[in-house]
Amino acid sequence: MHRLTLAKNSNRTQRTIILLSPSTADPFGALVAGAKTKLRVRTKHIRFFALPTGAEITDSATLLHTLGSSANATVLVSSGEDYIGASAAAPPTSTTPIVHLAKSTYADPLSEAQLSAAAQLPGILLAVGQPDLHAGSKFPIGAAFVSDAWLHPPLIGSDIGCGMSWYRLTLPRAALAGKGACERIAETLRGLEGAWMTSRERSAWLGVENSSGVEKFDAALGTIGAGNHFAEIQTVEEGAELAGAEVLLLVHSGSRGLGGDVLGRFYSPQEEEGKSGQISIADEPERAKEYLALHDEACQWAHANRDLIALRFLQKLEPGGAWSCDSGTTIEDIAALRRKLRERKWVDIHHNNVVKTLWPPQGENEAPEPQKEVFIHRKGAAPTDAGHPLLPLPGSRGTPTLILKPLFTAANGFGGNHALSAAHGAGRSMSRTKASEKFRNRYDEASGARKKGDTSGEKRKKGDRGHNDGDFLAGGGGGGGGRKGKSTTKGDDEDGGWVVCEDKELVWEEAPEAYKDVESVAKDLVDAGVAEIVGRCVPRVTYKLRKE
Ligand SMILES: Nc1nc2c(ncn2[C@@H]2O[C@H](COP(=O)(O)O)[C@@H](O)[C@H]2O)c(=O)[nH]1
Numbered sequence: 142m143h144r145l146t147l148a149k150n151s152n153r154t155q156r157t158i159i160l161l162s163p164s165t166a167d168p169f170g171a172l173v174a175g176a177k178t179k180l181r182v183r184t185k186h187i188r189f190f191a192l193p194t195g196a197e198i199t200d201s202a203t204l205l206h207t208l209g210s211s212a213n214a215t216v217l218v219s220s221g222e223d224y225i226g227a228s229a230a231a232p233p234t235s236t237t238p239i240v241h242l243a244k245s246t247y248a249d250p251l252s253e254a255q256l257s258a259a260a261q262l263p264g265i266l267l268a269v270g271q272p273d274l275h276a277g278s279k280f281p282i283g284a285a286f287v288s289d290a291w292l293h294p295p296l297i298g299s300d301i302g303c304g305m306s307w308y309r310l311t312l313p314r315a316a317l318a319g320k321g322a323c324e325r326i327a328e329t330l331r332g333l334e335g336a337w338m339t340s341r342e343r344s345a346w347l348g349v350e351n352s353s354g355v356e357k358f359d360a361a362l363g364t365i366g367a368g369n370h371f372a373e374i375q376t377v378e379e380g381a382e383l384a385g386a387e388v389l390l391l392v393h394s395g396s397r398g399l400g401g402d403v404l405g406r407f408y409s410p411q412e413e414e415g416k417s418g419q420i421s422i423a424d425e426p427e428r429a430k431e432y433l434a435l436h437d438e439a440c441q442w443a444h445a446n447r448d449l450i451a452l453r454f455l456q457k458l459e460p461g462g463a464w465s466c467d468s469g470t471t472i473e474d475i476a477a478l479r480r481k482l483r484e485r486k487w488v489d490i491h492h493n494n495v496v497k498t499l500w501p502p503q504g505e506n507e508a509p510e511p512q513k514e515v516f517i518h519r520k521g522a523a524p525t526d527a528g529h530p531l532l533p534l535p536g537s538r539g540t541p542t543l544i545l546k547p548l549f550t551a552a553n554g555f556g557g558n559h560a561l562s563a564a565h566g567a568g569r570s571m572s573r574t575k576a577s578e579k580f581r582n583r584y585d586e587a588s589g590a591r592k593k594g595d596t597s598g599e600k601r602k603k604g605d606r607g608h609n610d611g612d613f614l615a616g617g618g619g620g621g622g623g624r625k626g627k628s629t630t631k632g633d634d635e636d637g638g639w640v641v642c643e644d645k646e647l648v649w650e651e652a653p654e655a656y657k658d659v660e661s662v663a664k665d666l667v668d669a670g671v672a673e674i675v676g677r678c679v680p681r682v683t684y685k686l687r688k689e
Pocket residue numbers: 273282303369370371373393492521535536537538539541542565566567568569651656680683
């Protein structure tokens with residue numbers, strides 16, 4: 142028999158007790174019923190977390206696993222929000238150094254507990270939580286780990302090679318200014334969802350003969366993907382001389398299904414035989430080689446994917462020959478097109494990957510110290526050592542993208558103190574479930590009419606720098622193909638930006654308020670001596686998804 146105390150996640154003084162016996166047929170169902178009837182939690186987004194770990198309980202199996210043989214246990218009941226609790230951060234059981242860069246920025250206890258837990262994995266020498274740290278399903282996002290002789294594929298996750306690439310556009314700033322300008326540009330961005338050309342051209346773009354893994358995901362090459370991936374036209378408000386352009390295209394995408402396929406060969410959350418997700422290079426050198434080869438292939442694919450997304454945008458934004466190709470285009474022409482495209486590329490980094498490097502880093506003018514080979518695993522962390530002196534720090538579709546200049550000083554161990562990494566974005570401040578629930582309601586309150594329309598357009602305030610996207614208007618309620626309706630007349634100021642996102646849920650999940658304050662993330666990086674801010678871009682047209 143288990144005596145289960147149910148307490149509200151948001152307010153633990155509200156409690157009740159339920160009893161589970163071995164004969165309870167559906168323990169999770171009993172938990173849900175208890176929470177609904179006794180704690181009056183009525184939402185369909187109900188969630189449960191175990192104390193003191195903060196681990197989420199999603200079904201009877203995880204519930205029984207959590208309870209084990211204990212007679213008494215406490216479970217927190219949430220109305221959709223993430224775990225709230227100070228007791229989640231398990232104290233590290235080893236001496237692995239753990240660096241927390243979130244000082245002004247809030248990092249929830251579950252993400253810190255996940256960071257501590259990951260630091261205990263074999264071979265980890267250093268764990269760094271960036272200011273954008275937030276909880277993942279098991280391991281945190283916004284973190285970097287240095288390991289010695291061990292690989293940990295789940296620390297990188299399934300979207301191997303996900304990253305950000307910046308391309309220079311010839312579009313003048315003026316083309317994005319004035320009433321309706323962004324909407325008109327957004328309107329040209331059509332025909333970008335499906336497969337690009339045929340597999341012959343896609344292979345040429347990749348520059349490889351199709352390997353079996355690549356072939357399986359071939360048709361996705363050049364597509365953005367769902368979730369938080371996007372392609373965004375931005376004006377450079379400060380630092381245009383550094384960027385070499387006044388308008389940029391920022392592409393955020395990864396290896397689509399390919400990376401997940403690779404991870405699945407080495408890791409199963411159910412811990413299937415041989416899929417622990419931990420590879421000792423000394424004990425399993427061939428397996429390590431196999432993972433690294435597939436990982437590198439996924440990273441190359443992700444580079445090619447971002448480049449191809451950029452090409453497709455350039456074909457729309459700069460029509461008339463230079464970027465065009467058709468069925469008569471030769472393989473050599475395709476390869477030449479990619480080279481030409483690369484000339485437009487300013488920055489291209491993976492924020493989910495593992496790289497081998499010499500450790501510890503050394504200053505150019507320092508007396509050489511002995512170094513050894515280590516692996517830096519990054520999950521949502523921008524590499525400061527990838528050969529790009531400047532990096533993007535995107536906030537959200539409604540807040541600026543800052544231009545970061547990483548610093549390498551004796552005081553920061555020449556970048557080693559933060560695992561040669563910086564924050565890769567603002568990072569989520571709440572779960573998708575919570576964002577969806579919260580902004581759906583707000584949206585309703587703001588304008589009932591809007592809820593009926595589609596969600597392909599969203600107005601944004603001119604030069605909005607804050608985290609507060611007060612003009613959060615997702616889509617039109619009526620005419621103009623549903624893009625521009627009643628809702629968009631409000632705040633239809635001279636320079637309103639535009640968001641293309643024809644998926645209501647995604648509009649809410651990705652609301653700017655669902656992310657941390659990018660200025661606070663940047664402040665933590667500056668205060669810790671990780672980087673300085675040298676420029677600022679403002680989103681003008683954000684393309685996430687069209688249903689066509
Ligand atoms: N400029 C934009 N930034 C965005 C948008 N949606 C999300 N974001 C930021 O990017 C990172 C990406 O995080 P990842 O973990 O998915 O790689 C995220 O933390 C946000 O700060 C957008 O539409 N435009």
